[in-house]
Amino acid sequence: MPNDTEGNAAPKAAKRRRPSTRRFLLYFVAILFVLNAFWPMFTMAATGYGIDWTPIFTGQFAVRYIAGIPFYSGGIFPTPASYIAALTYLHFPKLMESSLIIAFISISIAMLVGIPIAYILARIDIKGRNLVAYLLLALRTISPFVVIIPLYVAYSNIGLFDTYPGVAIAEDMLILTVVVWMLRGFFQDIPREIYDAANVFGKSEGQIFRRVILPMVIPGIVVTALFALVLVWNEFLIADTLTGPVTKTVAVGVWSGLGDSLATVTPSSFDDLNATGTLAFIPAIVVMLLIRKYLAKGFSLGTAR
Amino acid sequence: MASRYWYLFFIPLFTLLAVVEFYPLLDSFYRSISTTGGLSLSNYQTMFTDSAFWNAVNISILYSLTSTLEALAIGLVLTFIVIQNLRGRSVFEAFFIMPLAVAPIVVGTLWSPGGFWDDIQTFNSFILHLPVFSETTPAFYFTVMTYSDAWEWAPLIMLVALSIYNATPKEIYEAAELHGASAFQKFRSITLPMVLRSPVMQFVVVLRFIDAMRAFEIPLSWSFWIGFSTSVGSPVDSLSLYLYKLFFIPLFNFPIGLISAIGILLFCFTLLGAAIMLRFIRVIGGQ
Numbered sequence: 001m002p003n004d005t006e007g008n009a010a011p012k013a014a015k016r017r018r019p020s021t022r023r024f025l026l027y028f029v030a031i032l033f034v035l036n037a038f039w040p041m042f043t044m045a046a047t048g049y050g051i052d053w054t055p056i057f058t059g060q061f062a063v064r065y066i067a068g069i070p071f072y073s074g075g076i077f078p079t080p081a082s083y084i085a086a087l088t089y090l091h092f093p094k095l096m097e098s099s100l101i102i103a104f105i106s107i108s109i110a111m112l113v114g115i116p117i118a119y120i121l122a123r124i125d126i127k128g129r130n131l132v133a134y135l136l137l138a139l140r141t142i143s144p145f146v147v148i149i150p151l152y153v154a155y156s157n158i159g160l161f162d163t164y165p166g167v168a169i170a171e172d173m174l175i176l177t178v179v180v181w182m183l184r185g186f187f188q189d190i191p192r193e194i195y196d197a198a199n200v201f202g203k204s205e206g207q208i209f210r211r212v213i214l215p216m217v218i219p220g221i222v223v224t225a226l227f228a229l230v231l232v233w234n235e236f237l238i239a240d241t242l243t244g245p246v247t248k249t250v251a252v253g254v255w256s257g258l259g260d261s262l263a264t265v266t267p268s269s270f271d272d273l274n275a276t277g278t279l280a281f282i283p284a285i286v287v288m289l290l291i292r293k294y295l296a297k298g299f300s301l302g303t304a305r
Numbered sequence: 306m307a308s309r310y311w312y313l314f315f316i317p318l319f320t321l322l323a324v325v326e327f328y329p330l331l332d333s334f335y336r337s338i339s340t341t342g343g344l345s346l347s348n349y350q351t352m353f354t355d356s357a358f359w360n361a362v363n364i365s366i367l368y369s370l371t372s373t374l375e376a377l378a379i380g381l382v383l384t385f386i387v388i389q390n391l392r393g394r395s396v397f398e399a400f401f402i403m404p405l406a407v408a409p410i411v412v413g414t415l416w417s418p419g420g421f422w423d424d425i426q427t428f429n430s431f432i433l434h435l436p437v438f439s440e441t442t443p444a445f446y447f448t449v450m451t452y453s454d455a456w457e458w459a460p461l462i463m464l465v466a467l468s469i470y471n472a473t474p475k476e477i478y479e480a481a482e483l484h485g486a487s488a489f490q491k492f493r494s495i496t497l498p499m500v501l502r503s504p505v506m507q508f509v510v511v512l513r514f515i516d517a518m519r520a521f522e523i524p525l526s527w528s529f530w531i532g533f534s535t536s537v538g539s540p541v542d543s544l545s546l547y548l549y550k551l552f553f554i555p556l557f558n559f560p561i562g563l564i565s566a567i568g569i570l571l572f573c574f575t576l577l578g579a580a581i582m583l584r585f586i587r588v589i590g591g592q
Binding site: 237254 | 315321329330333383386389391403405410415416419424427432456461464468504518548561567568571578589
């Protein structure tokens with residue numbers, strides 16, 4: 001690479017010329033990685049439409065006759081059949097409804113419990129808050145199996161199995177930590193001066209929290225709720241163990257189809273599986289892109305800014 | 306004075322924790338030590354002599370190490386691409402973060418032999434005239450499993466690295482440019498050490514590793530694609546999947562004592578992991 005920095009014109013020309021080939025290479029690599037990220041999803045959406053690329057590669061577009069019946073051997077003739085099936089007899093709307101109800105209950109609980117705790121962790125210096133922080137972190141890293149199996153047995157005994165509140169409370173073990181730590185980050189982002197100023201005006205700590213700080217973090221609360229919504233939407237293990245035919249969520253329904261048995265994996269067909277999978281990830285992607293500025297904060301438990 | 310009232314807010318928290326954490330933990334612990342002949346440690350004995358358990362431990366450790374390192378590597382490459390200020394940078398970034406939103410169980414389907422690899426196989430054999438490769442060799446599916454895990458979580462590494470990059474003063478880069486450093490040199494000797502030494506990044510990597518240790522959805526879907534749905538000790542059985550199979554396959558007679566014992570052991574490692582992460586958080590808070 002040219003490395004002369006003498007004169008004025010030479011480096012400028014070098015600077016202008018050098019990037020063009022490099023930039024081209026960079027764009028090429030960037031597009032490769034876009035394909036890496038996007039192609040599998042695209043394949044899934046296409047498979048849901050029954051699209052098969054085989055005829056492009058083989059050059060055989062023929063309809064084969066097997067025992068006199070025209071047998072379509074794949075091709076690029078998209079059919080929305082799987083998507084229609086997903087939205088009608090595979091009850092995808094019902095799965096979405098369950099997911100949203102469970103998400104709503106669990107996020108409400110996590111918010112009611114978590115907002116004051118997040119504020120305490122961020123601003124109020126009281127004894128025992130480090131212990132709470134540690135407990136919540138341990139909760140985040142715990143293997144769900146330690147918890148889920150006793151819950152499954154207990155729920156079966158007291159009749160909470162396959163009910164919305166039961167599943168929602170269990171989902172809280174997934175999102176409570178995320179909600180608290182993420183909100184803690186938002187509380188910390190509020191300049192200390194505002195807190196001090198309110199203090200000078202003689203407001204009590206409770207008043208400062210309710211009247212001054214809380215209205216300022218409402219956008220943060222919305223972002224946190226959306227983030228938690230995606231987590232609950234995507235959650236599989238807890239939902240798979242604790243839901244039955246009534247409250248089955250999207251992630252569970254995508255995998256197990258409409259088979260109402262828990263243990264058996266019965267996808268309706270591979271195309272249906274792909275169609276429902278596509279319907280499941282599109283809303284999640286939309287929400288994630290809406291809150292993309294805050295994703296780093298969410299996934300790093302509020303430590304990244 | 307008034308600060309004592311803040312303790313009131315701990316009551317709902319601990320109520321919730323009691324339901325979803327303390328009670329199940331105690332219950333698990335009790336089930337792990339109670340056997341037909343009274344309280345004993347025989348479940349733990351069974352666990353340590355269980356070859357399928359050790360297989361699952363090995364698989365889980367190998368799986369988490371590989372997928373975490375892959376995610377780190379891919380995430381750093383993505384970071385490098387994004388900070389070059391290409392035209393349409395935000396579009397590239399949007400595409401790069403999409404995998405984060407896909408449910409892990411869907412990721413298992415995305416990269417399945419019938420999905421992604423079907424087209425690759427066709428292309429391979431009809432255009433490149435290469436022999437069809439076997440999808441049932443452990444080397445193949447283990448690589449794909451860890452890669453698809455990394456595929457999903459690399460954007461997270463990218464997002465965190467970008468947030469660290471954005472928080473650093475740009476004067477360092479300008480100084481490096483004056484000395485004629487290329488984009489790659491700048492990345493290698495400024496961005497990379499900065500990102501890797503950041504406690505935030507270390508925290509995220511540890512978190513990712515712990516999450517990968519309990520990987521469940523991707524191994525579950527692959528155990529279905531490969532045909533290990535009803536057998537334990539297979540090369541896709543992560544610890545979580547092993548527990549799941551013990552619990553749900555009637556063939557194993559529901560060995561809840563053994564399941565609880567494994568769960569309690571995992572819980573102990575969890576506490577260790579949480580302690581490590583708390584140290585990083587202290588460092589982050591101190592800065």
